[in-house]
Amino acid sequence: MQRSTNRVDTGTGHVVVIGGGIAGLAAAHRLLATGLRVTLLEATGRLGGKLMTGDIAGTQVDLGAESMLARRPEAVDLARAVGLGDRLQPPATATAAVWTRGELRPMPKGHVMGVPGDPAALGGVLSPEGLARIAQERDLTPTAVGDDVAVGAYVADRLGREVVDRLVEPLLGGVYAGDAYRLSMRAAVPQLFEVAREGGSLLDGVQRIQQQAAARRQTGPVFQGIDGGIGILPEAVADAVRARGGEILTATPVLGLTRTADGWDIRTDTRVITADGIVLATPAWSASTLLAAESPAASVELAGVEYASMALVTLAFRRSDVAATGALGGRSGFLVPPVDGRTIKASTFSTHKWQWVADAAPDLFVLRTSVGRYGEEDHLHREDTELVDVSLRDLAEATGLAAKPVDTEVTRWIGGLPQYPVGHLTRVARIRDEVAKLPALRVCGAVYDGVGIPACIASAHRAADEIAADLAGEIIATPTLVQGTRSEAGQ
Template identity: 55%
Template sequence: MAAPGTPRALAVVVGGGIAGLAAARDLAEAGHEVVVLEAADRVGGKLLRHEVAGALVDVGAEAMLNRRAEGVDLARAVGLEVEHPAVVSSRIHSRGAMRPLPRSLMGVPLDLAALEASGVLSPEGLARAAREVDLPASDLGDPGDPGADVTVGDLVDARFGPEVTDRLVEPLLGGVYSGLAREISARAAVPQLVALAARGSVVTHGGAVPTTYAGPVFAGLSGGMGALPDAVVAAGGLRVRTGTTVRGLRRTPEGLELLLGPTTDPELLRADLVVLATPPAPTARLLADVAPAAASELAAVETASVAVVTLAVRAADAPALAAADTSGFLVPPVERRRIKAATYSFSKWAWVREAGRGLVDGDDVLLLRTSLGRHREERTLQADDAELVAASLSDLHALTGLDARPVDTHVQRWGGGLPQYAVGHVARVARVRTAVAQVPGLAVCGAAYDGVGIPAAVGSAHRAVRELLATRVTWADEAPRGMMEP
């Protein structure tokens, strides 16, 4: 241990998901000794691969935004090959048929002609949506006030009518957040929509939203996103302790002290810097003593549970599926199906299609996945794995005609895996960060703050470390100003 007054270089990151690993990498590059503490028996969080029919495929997150650079930059920095999905469209099952997904901003239509051609809405719903171009700007309060907020669904209902919310916005938000449109914060989840509505017609001003970008919208990794966590650990030379539960955090005159392990065999670990990269509930528990105001805010953040069902079917048994020119489809809640989406991984990713060639007894195999579970619909997941597989196959048969018997299946459950951004979330996050910043050497990051996607989580890690290093003081300097005793 360093002598009093000498800055120590130990930084501890609690949580080995992609945000925690990104923070650990940043800290190591800044010259700190870094320890990552992860309660599970592996790192990666919701990035995970599993063998299905002998192929190693993603059973968690399988893509990241390409237009936001943090995720892609991290993957390339650790030597991984970035791959983009095939240029195939997605569909939406609405009013009894598979229909093209019209150009939109998180389901909010930006092209009324394409919306009409899609057939997603009823004639009445379409007529109501068309009146949006004549509406004045929405009064959403002071744009500089993060507390001036509204739900996505309420904003869309007011401008386009509830059918747009129910049949377009709900399935898109359900795919990203597993949330409910009339409960999710517009400022937190779709800030661009708020900006457009504040100017006037979303459709009129949305015409300026580009339809193409400098590169593809999404990106993945050859071999799966699940390869990223181990690559970050290996490239950064990080010290990782899995199977290590952190039960407490407190301030002492010497720094921050973490209580690890079971009650029967406790361990104390002291550090200069601590980054909490855990979900909101465990983060709230750890902050209870050192930053109670932040703890209270995070304890109020709800989460949604989801399940991913991966199916492997022989291509010969599903010729129509094999010939599909789509990456999959979304299912609005009003359709009352168990699944909320299906992803044709074999069609979307070239590496998945190659992985399925000759996979079972020399036969080509198609790998696809369904997702189930929305916020406040946990009962959907209160079924055993066989029931979730059966529900997925039943819905796939009803919606697409698929009648093939899988050669293998896998069910991955993500309990409480997705934080819900309620109205006022942006202001809540600001309050959390302000409270945490009062504790020298402490920061938070992860999906609970600025976005649930991989680039957003990595971006929150970069921000946490950047702010830590910019404001860091030594504990020897801080203690005389009234350090809280244990």
Template identity: 60%
Template sequence: MAQAQVVVIGGGIAGLAAAAFLSGAAGGPARARVTLLEASERLGGKLRGGEVGGVRVDLGAESMLARRPEAVELARAVGLGTELEPPTTAKAAIWTRGALRPLPGGQVMGVPGNLDALAASGVLTSEGLERARHEAAGEAVADDVAIGRFVADRLGREVVDRLVEPLLGGVYAGHADEISLRVAVPQLLEIARGGGSLVEGVHALATRPQTAATPVFQGLRGGLGTLPEAVAAACAEAGVELRTRTAVDELRRTPDGWRVVTDGGEVLHADAVVLAVPAPAAARLLRADAPGAAAELDGIEYAGMALVTMAFRRADLPGPPAGSGFLVPPVDGRRIKASTFSSNKWGWLERSAPDTFLLRTSLGRLREEQPLELPDEELVAQSLADLGEAIGLTARPYDTAVTRWGAGLPQYPVGHVDRVGRIRAAAARAGALALCGAAYDGVGIPACIASARAAVAELDNSLTPPTGEHVTERTMGA
């Protein structure tokens, strides 16, 4: 009996991981014959490598959470285990109230668990610190709440504005008063539900013994852009057909599977489909056969952002800045929202380009995406102006790159988990269809890979045709 045919639509890390799990490229049995269709000219989505100043760097995501196993396991499965490397330094700062101040220890996503460390950092004003020291009793959270509202009620607005907002902004490019506690910081949900002291609960989380020698984050020598390249190579070796510049115009249910029509008029028939595309694209494709899922997908909002990567000659710097970089609270009214000192953070970068210092800035957040419309040179100028104020940088880069991620980060407001449940239930009713990617269970790389694994598990009952040989038909010009 022949294996089933699965079409994976979307070639970001979630789609690539789904293809790897289906084909056996990541270990385990081969469940299906797989064709992956990606609309753009490249695979990898927001994992993207490039060259700036003659040095290979990441132009998208640069690190992955290592205390979730999925991304590290996939990297090892596709032969990158020896390339894993933790950050050289994780010492970050907050640029607020006119100075760089150390990010206080003992916090979880900006929520403090050590008020002495918070006081020593100087991040809060004396009034804000006094308010945090007098934690207000809060009602137990029944199900979910916006993290900003929850923390502000307990510890005061300034903790949210100067700590929680910049940390959340770096992950979601969103607003703390809208982001779901249940999704963004699930570790705090039990504290919220119990109604006990938030500071004491965070302290217990922050001081909990971790797995021996496991770093919080990992990178890859050569950048995270090497991960989708390695997954794609493993998939190709396992027989996956990987096709870029192939958008899907139509997806329709048939009596024995799905009909996939590309923008070139090609028709593919598949036993099952994995949709690994952003919510708007998924909604468009599902409107005919899963209108309930499409309507819910239409409600997922996205934020855009821009990354400015700059290469400096070390000889032009009187002294490179210290630490891994800094975050910027929106309340301070700056143009950039963060800067990463890449050559400090990643030892492989310093080793590969000892005469170059690389750093990057990020701009833009939800409904504040004007930076994406500015010319590259203006984004570079704005970044340099803020860097001059923050760290006294006067040198000029010898090379720059601007990467725009329009509608790149899905938002997780209160109620997102329930929305995702309704989307998946509606998709399941269509049959032999699964969804994965950042829109559902998390924007991090491990979360996207986990969603791909779950999508493949959902399809297991659809992957073996009940009788005879299944022939995949392709009709050109249909």
């Protein structure tokens, strides 16, 4: 089989990773560890996707994701592998609140994503009527869930709408910016889905989950940040990729993919790059466009994935102006149930939550609000000044904060979070089944296995490992070498 004339023999297989978010970077890092040659292509001028730092009043802060789940190992392990282990830092406080029914109320303990094991834990957040409704749950007949069910619909059926509207919705909204009444329980809260499939009492099932967690005696922080911001992780991974010989090209949009006799042609706006394998680490709409010719069925499935948009409003105040605001207390921030009709959906008190922020700006108090959920994109069309003003109004009503900020920054994440409606995992399985029919091409990212940083990295590792296995299989399958064949390059 004749090699394409513009393919360069390098002594190893060549994989192109398309997409320079944390999933694409993690895939490139993993592939290089297997001895493959890697080129990463990013359409924009920067790496990191939704992980990004920026400047507020002269202080570097996160303007995207600010923490990563530490109970899963992938993100923490990657940070350590690229030299950031000594900069890992847990939150200084995890004491949060819910702004509901006109007051900031302590975040209840003893729940699984807002679903309680003991109704007493929700006192104050729910009305007496809401608590009484939960207490009836053990007398209800089991609720059938089938292959999947919406979190909100199931929990409302078992415990009443109030627990969904005032607790489950804001907690899930903080992760997915979605609607609990259409969000897949199987995809978003698999522990609860397994309990639901068993039938019986949901309250008892949540207590079993909590007992199992206690029996595992998990220690250490639930979340970790990084001194300097989570947004420094992508560049650290990129540096490690370059140090291992990987090539990273930014401002290089991919316009098309074509199968060839011995691999792939990747068409950019300036040239055609040949490859033996591809990892597609882009949002669903981009992956859909790129796969339209080679895998129409996968393309159609990807085109059906919906996204939520949101904005982060970062505000810096003089600390002396904030000191008298007792409602800020030592909290890390608060969540806001959509049912209460506020504009902001959450606020994080960064100076309280992250010691590195407090140390970097001892004279400032930095906080941020988030605006926008699935189906509520109208807010995002407001001017920056309007988003700042509405954030300040909601903050004043929630906490009594009357100070004026010394600096502000509005960051819009348009199409930032893929939605996981009922049946999402079945859609993902169909996408992967179709993509697997293509030689040495895999997909990864927030669309598939979770929107959190560890889940994105795990998705990247899966894709990279499968590509490496595919290419290794080709080497084994073609042991007899002649000049110009794929196996000559160690592919």
